[in-house]
Structure formats: C-alpha cells, structure tokens
Amino acid sequence: MYDLRLFLSKKGRIKFVSHLDMFRMMQRTVRRADIPLWYTEGFNPHPYISFLLALSLGVESEGEPVDIRITGDMSPEEVKERLNKCLPEGLKVEAACVPFNKSGEITYGEYYCLFDKTEVSEAELYNALTSGELSCEKSGKQGKKKVIKTVNVSEHIKSFSLSDAGDDIKLYVVLPAGSTFNLNPIQLSSAISAFLGKEVIPVKVMRTALLTADMKKFS
C-alpha cells in the first residue's frame, strides 16, 4: 500500500464541472480503470480520493494535485496510463508521483488570465493592478454565521505580469491559495471591474501551478 499524488489537468468545457462533481467523477473513473484503491473503513466504505485544493467553477488547470492510496503493487506509471484511458474528455493525468510536500504547504496559486482587448486595455489593467486600491467582497464564516467581508486585494497580489496575446491580453498572476486564505482570479477581476467601473470578465483563466511558501512548485 502506498500514497500516490496525481497531477490532473482540466481543460476545455469540463471546467464547468464543480469540485464536488469532480470527486464523484474520479470515483467512477478509478472503478472503470480497475485501480486497486484503498477503501475507507467507515459505515459507507468509499475509495480514498482527495482533491487537495478546490478549483473554482470555470477555471482550467494544468495540474491539480489529487491524492489516492493504492493497495497492492501497481506502479505509478501504470496507474497513470490506466486512468488516462478512462478519464472523460478534457481531463488528463500529467504526472503521478509519491507525495513530496504536505497538502498544508500549498501557499500560492499561479494563474494566467486572458482578457478580451475590446473590453479592456493593457494600460487599464496595469493601472488597476498597481493602484493599491483593489478590493472585493468575499463571503466567509464567523463561527456559524455567514458574513460578507471586504478584502484588500491589492496587498495579496504576490506578483503579476502583462503581455500581448493577439486578440487578448494575457495576465500572469500569483495569488494566495491553500487552506488558510484563498483569492482567485475571478475575485481579482471583479475587484478590477469595481476599480475601472465596468465589467471586466476574463475569457479564460488557467491555474498553471500551486506553489509553496518559498515559491517552489508544490509536488
């Protein structure tokens, strides 16, 4: 028995499948692929599959970490191969390896977003991102009560860069991610919208990697 960490890319229309639904999809894929998975021993045994960090609806990814536990001696290579034969369109295991980091070490998410040039200019985006005045509302919990908090977005942008990508403007950005505090590019763009006073919605958002506190790739 050993733990295995998969990095699962999620591209195209499947980005509209939610975190919860991804879990169920993965359970079925593992069954079809006939992978000897360890089952939890509770009242309703289910295969141990853990998506380490939720990915917002509508966001694509180049590699989401998913932990599974293999019983028996199927090699990581074979698990990867079998899963890739059975995964639905848009999903692919990019890598399978023995976990190096602990899931709690995830600190940042690295993304790129595409913005339509007819909706917003590079200069506008640059102004917004360097204004120091970006903020958005985020729902959170205070005890059991749901509350809306205003979050200072500017202070959480770890780094960013803008570049030209044909019809679009490409924004690379590193934002906090992990179990303690999260900020996603959709929230960032609503902060930008509020700052610019017009609706700015990215046409594509891709999470390229998760990073640890020392900015190394989570693996």
Next chain:
Amino acid sequence: MDRKLERILPLVQKPARYIGGELNSVIKNKDEVDIRFAFCFPDSYEIGMSHLGMKILYSIANNREDTWCERVFAPWDDMEEQMRKNNIPLYALESGDPVKDFDIIGFTLQYELCYTNVLNMLDLAGLPVKARDRHSLSPIVMGGGPCVCNPEPIAEFFDLFSLGEGEEVNSEIMDLYKKHKKMGSTKEEFLIEAAKIEGVYVPSLYDITYNEDGTIKETKPLHGAPEKVTKRIIKDLDKVEYPENFVVPYIDVVHDRVTHEIFRGCIRGCRFCQAGFIYRPIREKNPDTINEQCKTLCKNTGYDEISLCSLSSSDYTKIEELLTKLLEWTGSEKVNIALPSLRVDNFSDELVKKLTGVRRSGLTFAPEAGTQRMRDVINKNVTEEELLETARIAFNNGYSAVKLYFMLGLPTETLEDVEGIGFLAKKVVDEFYMNPDKPKGKGCTVGISASSFVPKPFTPFQWEPQSTPEELETKQEHLKNNLPSKKISVSFHHIPTSFLEGVFARGDRRLGAVIEKAWEKGCKFDGWSEKFLFDTWMETFKELKVSPEFYANRRRDYEEVLPWDHLDFGVSKAFLMKESKKAYEAETTPHCRIKCAGCSANKLNGGKCDV
C-alpha cells in the same frame, strides 16, 4: 466550445448541464451520417438524464451507422434567459449544433405537465410550434412515451407519434425518412407513407368532428391512414438491443446509477394504474441476460449501484435466482443493488435477507387505499394482514422507517375510507412496538404520502369523473385531522397540479389552443410546483371558453367516443368496461398468474404472455 456560450455559462446555475462531453456520449462526424436525430426530454437535465427509455433509444439510434442521435433537455429559466438574450438557439449537447437543423426531433412524453416545455423548446430552437407551420420535410417532430396513449391535446404540435415501445419502430421511421429525404419528398408525402408503419400515428391524417354537447362525434382517417393505430411491442426482451453504455452525467441527477429493466407489463391489473395496462402483455427477461448486461454496464460506467426496475419487482418470477447471481459479484465489487416497486403480498423473508446484504434505506409500500372495500374497488388485491406481515418482516430485519403510498379521490371513496388510511398506518406503528427484538432507544416512523387520483385513458376508470379540487381538499383535511398516532407523518400532492394533469390526460384536440396560449403567457415547467402558474392556466381556459371541468370532472358514458378510441394499446375496451362494472361491486379480479382475465393484450404477442 462556442465563445458566446462560454461567456454565459459562468452566469447560470449548474453550467455542467449545458456542456455535453460526458463519458460515453457519442460523437460522430456529421458529414458521414444521413440522419441527425435530436432526442429531446422536455424537462431539466437532472430529470431527463435519469430516464431509462432515452438511454435505450439513444444507444439503438447511434448503433446505426447512418444516424447520429444527440440529447437535448429543457434549459432552466436562467439559461433560457441568457440564450434568448444572446441569440443562442436550442442546441444538442453532443455537437452543440442548433436543433432546428436536425432531420428528426423526437420528444419523449413521460407526463402531461411537460407539454408547455415541448412548445418552449421548439420555440427556443427557432421553429414554429404548430406542425402545419413547419413546411419542409425536415425537421420531423415526433413524440413517444406513455402520454401518446392520448396525445390529442398536443396533436397539432407534432408531425407523428410513435405508439408503444420504440426500439424497432424508430428505426423503421428513420429508414423511411432517409428514403424520402433522398427522393426529395414533401413532408405530406412522407407522413402518408409513415402512417402505414404499424405503431405510427399521424394526427394530421385524422379529422375530428364534435357533437353539440362537446363530445366527439367521429374520428375519421384520411389518405388511407388506418382506422386504428396499434401500439408496438418488443416480442423478445432477451434479443432486443440493450445499451452497453450509459452516458454518465457529471452532476448529480435524480437516478444516477445503472438501471436495468427486468420485465415489461404487469400481472396485477390495479384499476387506477395506467402503466399496469398500457405496457401489457407481460414479458420477462432472462436472469442471465440481465446479470451479464449489469456487469457490462457497471464496468463501462463505473457506477456502484444497480437498480432493478419494473412495475412490480417482486412479481418477477426469477427474482431470487437473479439476486443470487448478482450478489455473487456485486459484493466484492462494492456494488449496491436497489429493488424498488415491491409489493406487500409477496415480500418474502428470503428476499429481504438478500436485500439486507446491501446498503439499507427505508422501505416503501403502496397499499393505495385505507380500507379493504376501497382496495377491492381498485383491485389492489392486498389485505391488511399482508401489509402487517410485511411490516413485521421489515421491522424484524432492522428497518424502522416505513413509507406508505395512498391515493385520495378514488371512485366510490367515502370519508370512512379516508380515515381508514390513518388507522392502517397506526396498525403498522403498533407492529413495530410489538416486535420483541426492536432496536432499543429507536422509535419508528411511518410516513403517509397521499396523492390525488387522476383517471387515465386505457384504465377501467377512464370513464370516471376526477374528484374536484374542493372535494380533494376536504379529504386531505379530513385525513390530517384524523391521524391516530404521532409516529405518523403525512404529505400530500399539490391539488391544482393533479387537476391540470387530469384535464390533459383525457383531453382532446381543442386543448391545443389552451396549451399554446398558456405557454405564450409564460407557463412552463408546470410539473415544478414553484413554477406552476395555476391562475394563468385558469384565466386561459376562461379566455378561450374551454371548460377544464368538462375534461376532468365529467362522467363519460360507455357509449361516448373517447378521444383515444382510434388508438389501440392492446387491452380491449370491452375488458375495461367489464372491470369498471366490477369495481362498482367491489369485486376483485385475480392477477394474471392465477387466472387470465382476458384483457386481449396478448394478441400483440401472438397470443403469448409470460405468466
């Protein structure tokens, strides 16, 4: 993916309903097929994706090399709003192509309250809702499913209906369509030929005249269409194609599991039950076939639950053999088996022991009526002792929650019969407390679910008046106020919905205008109580001077020409009349295995019946 669509999907609830791309969905090259078939389910994705018939017909159509069959569901409000705002027409999930460009658009009509959704989907597709306003050969709009045993209220929106089981007749329709498409025929030419296929009903080829009192005078076939259209059946369920693959949805749908039909038809003949008559004759499937097909399906879908479905699972003659076979492998594969639709009179200890091997939830039984007299009228053939015995078995096996289904508004029902429901439930509660081995510190709950009886075509009660909404209200109140125990909870069906269902179930073509007008005024998703606009419906009836009571609450004479008299679902009218008269004497008819009741449905299967 279309960029316009990609922009609106983040704005709607559960966007995964609209993206397609699910596991096992079929993708073909559209340039390599002759027929593009849009299989439409006129309700939400979650409901439609639960429907077994669609899975079967989808698979069969796609097994044809010349056909690409795709799925279409009714978009929810928020999505419809976005689609209309952004000029996105109704599209099929597999290709994303507009439905209006398809060759055949097939709707499955599972319940009457989906009718406005059909109109709404046609409109969203950019097509005229009335068949006579769609002039070219394609698209042909066809309908199937249980509602086509009286499709008259929606006849003017459809080009043709396929009566009965669709596995074979759909292919015949497609073959004929392909021929006419090549020949460049007109729609009329195609329809006249289509009407010659057994089981195909072309409503435009029938002329209806009415008497002064509003009843039908005559239904006259034109252009050589048959006097009576007979429904189709599959003679051998072991030989007919069954899907090896189900499209596996991403989101949680109502029935998200492997579903396997174990037999068609029903031996019981409960007089209120339309399904019990229109799916006759009884045909069983071999346990080996079922077992193998379940294995394949679990393997191809990754599902961990199998539901064995039929109208009355415990009437399957080889149920124990089948369960034994399934349990041989489902345990180690961690697959659950669910067995819905159990009857109280043959629910054996043996069976429940087998079922307790799998995950347990509550048990549900349907005595349907509270007193023996009432159960005899409806021919339920279940006694109080049998129900209590069943409850005892269930409680002994560790169940503590039982749900009981009843109906209110049955013919000849009195308030005494209504009170009987509460008394019967109380006796079930008592059974629990009399059980010496009952789990300590655990109470029992008995839930009563009381729906409203809706008389349906092709049943012995097809001539009966439906109870008025006022009568039903009185009965619901009476039941609620006479519950003898706090362990009993009761829930009711929404009365106005049942009323409208009753109007459509036995309606005629004059209701088409009402449906169209109500839809124009915003009625859709009528089966969803939060969307149901009863006042709008009533206002529309008034405006068009159509009396809904004429259809719902009127007693018909045996001699009256019924709107569905030109359709033949196997069971003879003479048999239904005989059963109707017996109901009034509270005289029961034994089930088909005890004695053939002579319903005539076996004529569809060369005189054969699997009893």
